[in-house]
Amino acid sequence: MLAWFNSEWPWYVAGPILGLFVPALLSVGNKVFGISSSLSHLCSAIAPGKIEYFRYDWRRAGLWNLLFVAGVLAGGLLSAHLGPQHPIAISDATQILLANWGIHDLSGVAPGEIFSWHALLMLRGFASVVVGGFLVGFGTAYAGGCTSGHAISGLANLQLPSLLAVVGFFAGGLTASWFLLPRLMGGLQ
């Protein structure tokens, strides 16, 4: 049992289990699984109250969501510290590509040369974290949900907008990976 917990769970095991959280949340409290809404509830909780968009009863609308997301963070930390430390598997070709972009520290779950406080002072770090973060937030608000809400909950509810959003997620991801990222990383060192 412990050996199984310590191993990496394949997609065909972890995927269905993650999907089961949709009916679990529905059956427990009529809640729709989603992550990004918590950011809106967080802003509503700490905003001074002058922003109309965030002026609603966040306790009633989103306290459960905030607790769920806090649980996700706690569960991730718990699992990462109790379980074995698997090195991130990165192919040799990708490592060479990253080295050409000046990215050599592959010890964490994200390259420190881009995702760190120090990197924020550099153009590519700022573009990746601040500009990228803004675009993710804008896209999530504009689309009415993020990858978890649309791809897990929305598709399970057979929502056409969610299907269109998921197609857009993959199209945007592929476009960024093949065209935007090489220019961003290669040109902004």
Place this chain on the structure above:
Amino acid sequence: MSSTNTQFQGCGGEDIGEPRSKPALLPVFCVLGILFGVVLTRSEVLSWF
């Protein structure tokens, strides 16, 4: 995004139908979140590079 601002429902983070957010259920949502975080961290998705 939130239940007050979304244009269509069923895409995450909101109530469907009559909310049943009793205070006693709040720890349950936290526990479900912890389980979700554990499964997500244990999955091989972190090696998909």
